[in-house]
Amino acid sequence: MGYKAKFINKIVCLLIISWSALMLLAALLSMYRDYAYATILAKNEAVVSVKKDLAYRKWIASHGGIYVPITKRTPPNPYLSHIKNRDVNTSASQQLTLMNPAYSLSQMMKDYSELYGTKGHITSTILMNPKNKPDAWEEEALKQIEKTQEPIYTKTEINGEEHFRYIQPLKTEQSCLKCHAFQGYKVGDIRGGVSVSIPMKWYYNEAFKTIVLNIGIIIIVYLIGLGVILYGRKKAKEIVEKKVKDYEQHIFSFVNIIEKRDSYTAGHTQRVAKYSVLIAKEMGFNDEKVDDLYRACMLHDIGKISTPDSILLKPGKLNNLEYEIIKEHVVVSYELLNSVDIYKDIAEIVRHHHEHFDGGGYPQGLKGDQIPILSQIMTVADAFDAMTTNRIYKARKSVVKAIEELNELASKQFNAQVAKAASVALKDVIIEHNITQLPKSKIEKERFVYFYKDQITGIYNKEYLDFVLAYNSSDEFNMKHLYIVYLHNFSQYNTTHGWVNGDELLSKVANKLDSINTNDLIFRIYGDDFVILSEKEFDIESHISELEEILAGSNISISYKKFDIEQEDITSTEELEKLF
Template sequence: MGYRVGLINRIVYIIIAVWTLIMFIGGGVSVYNNYKYADSLAVNEAKVSIQKDLAYRSWVASHGGVYVPITKKTPPNLYLSHIKNRDVQTNDGQHLTLMNPAYTLSQMMHDYAKLYGTKGHITSLILLNPKNKPDDWERKSLQEIDITKKPVLTKTDINGEKYIRYINPLITKQSCLKCHAFQGYKVGDIRGAVSVSIPLRGYYAEVFYNSIWNIFATLVIYFIGLFAILYGKKQAKKVLENKIKNYEQHIYSLVNMIEKRDSYTAGHTRRVATYSVLIAQEMGFNDEKSEDLYRAAMLHDIGKISTPDSILLKPGKLTELEFSIIKEHVVVSYELLKEVDIYGEIAEIVRNHHEHYDGSGYPRGLKGDEIPIMSQIMTVADAFDAMTTNRIYKARKEIPIALKELQDLASKQFNSEVVKAASKALVNVHIDEKTSSQLPKTKLEQERFAYFYRDQITGLYNRDYLGFVLAYNYTDEFSYENIYVLFLNNFNQYNKKYGWAEGDKTLKNVAKKLEKFSHEALVFRIYGDDFIILSKEIIKMDEIEREVAEALLDTGIKMAYKYFNIKDSSIVNIHDIESLI
């Protein structure tokens, strides 16, 4: 009973620590989100302000400017003196002056600054009015706009105060030439930009008061939760009855850590846990033993946290050195689990799940009955899942074939009694064929492919992945019918003349054009200047030719291609393609 009370106390302390951490993080995230929301409101105000200014400017421009009475506030614009009819007199003797779009917008921005504190500014790198001289931020933004033709948005300081700054390009229209043609502008040129600076002080002040209330609410919830936890501590019977649930809570927290790092491992651990329990039940082990085995299986790969990403996330076969490194995960798993009281009993199961019945396993080379029976069960379940799951480097086996292979290895790699039970327990298990698809779906998987199966220059799939796709074409993984081999003629001459950097730039441009068709096909770069497209349907190559020709404009490089039907041409590997071309 003393052990159980001590266990209860330790569990409660862990829960309090976790609760404190959650609430601390929750409060921090809440405050952070409030400030992010304030930023987003300011960004929205900046964009709306600019759109309003541009709409007003567009209206003025569409009328070729507007005439207003000459007053102290609206004197004649000195920078429009080149316009013949800048100043006119009406029939009733009223003196008017022409206000061009920039002049009227500047006046309006001046008024808005007084009313709302926003800082609006018309600016340009080629000045007509010195008042429109850009500051450092505007100058850098204008240089960026000249390249991207897109607005620039940043959060920065102005005189020690935080502002959202937004600048939108001014594109020269026909109506603008009345005032600006003499500067050399043509229709479509970037003539300058309209910028606005929105002070964040007001938004942040509101956020500060909201955050105080959020923190107060968080503290109330925290103390309510703390009281509930302490009250629960007294309910020893209830805690003991829910011990398994507490175990599961911790288990899934740790498993989630692995899931976020390696999605393949996540699915694998759950399947191994399920298979292990089925075998244990077939062998007559009680629920308590089966539950211990389930928890051990769920954590059997936890040591892979210490395995380098370059090995853990590698979707191909491991080298001998890489395999020796990944084997260390067993020892790491054991050392991690033995330090946690609630996992002390399962640490030994995890430690030995790669030991083989004949002594050829690792880490200690145990054999026969030296290996805990629960570890021997997990070993069989682990092997069965590896056989029946697809990987980049091998296709999955059907259940009968996998069970036959286990039987062939009975009394060698596996305990024959465990294999006998597995042959009965696993014969009718359902394996979702989609769970191990080799195409990247999650962000993590895309990064894995980008590292191992993406061409470093173009970002397209590389030659290795083409080999894999062809090897498993017409299986449950792939079903491509058509292959297009694209050649860039004269590319070597271009490379020699302009250098590799320019050559790489051209390859990237071609790849961008080909990527437009990747939603319906797979695109590869296989050699220096050769590309391959695999598709299920016939592709309209004239459309691709137009796109690529645009990328190759003025380079002297021409694209040619050859088409093959994969089935008719009996293409199963890259060598088959090479022999055809």
């Protein structure tokens, strides 16, 4: 997974977690609601059942009880024996008995329980019929009813099965005294209650069916939502990747512009990225880390935008102050990358790619494991590219020699494990022969020699002569002959005519020498002497008279010496000076 997917995946993970949590909550709420609704339905049935019983009882009470035929099922109520005319004869063959409201209701409750499983019970603390004795729950409920005169309900177990239990208080009315006055009740007294027990099993079964249906619907909705999120992730990833790709193209173009400022390091960024990826894969880093490292390498020198051209483009060695200034590019790179959200994760890698394992690097002098491991990989890749690239004053090394040097510096400049991995990962790398810091195009050469131009005469200076002699007989230069032109008594001319006039005269001499042959290289050395490098030998004597015309009346004399560069093995100004 690359950085391009990190942000999207974080959002998608958050959405999936949120969506899953929402659907789980919906499922739990649905289960809770359905099971709670089962209780509500049971309560409603209990209330309706009790109200029905009370309505039936009230109807009977309003008629003073009812007379029913005496049968085996409806024998005379022994608890009403104190009432006159409890039993009456309607004919010789039929005898009726009085059934009071409570007795009639208990009979009906018994039938209802057998038919539907709903157990009704009329009960009291002062019993007329022992069969109406309250159970433990009813007894506790009756005590509360005495205080609150309100219905009591709850869920509890009966014979191991959960029931919804409900009890409605019975208030004594005038019609009740016919049968219960002897018990001491007065109108308005709580005389007991009508209790009902509803088995919860059927309601729970129905609730379970509803839950299964709802969960199925929730799962379908969840899967649809998940599909939408994943589809959105795909589209968002495509959009973001396109935007990031466009953004990175601009950034990498910006890096290319920076490299074009420094034509001697062209392609360096891509090569360091390539070498770093090979090393990281050899060390077993995952794709995400490899991608981070690649991006860090592509941007590791972006801070050079702040380095002055006079330092960045200087072909020669830097002095101490210049070196301190160019070291600042890693800090600038870090600050630039750290200010951009998509590059924050690689800013630290870039910041420390010039640290050394032994603590001798910069910018913070970190050592060992203090240095991020990806930075340590980039350090090795950066050094390997430098070793295998033609430098201004140092020819490139072969891959074998470069790897040997990496191992020699292991545990000093480089992490030993990284150097070991590089030895394997980079051993088959093919270095292009055209990889060089030396200028190739006319424009590059002109930019290059800008630092080697003499400011007074516009021709080349001694430093460039050293450079050309060092790289002579190579693909860059093939000079065979060297001429030294000496100007004598020039300091006296400066004293007499002033430095400005002296500079003008030097420029005239330089221009004349530069016009001798367009393929020659002309250098001003040691103030008032000149060197001509030429591929072909020419007759300099024929041009001396032209120079003398320029110097006429100045009291300056002129002489020259001629050398065969290859025969004299001249490779530096120091060796040339010995031949003066």
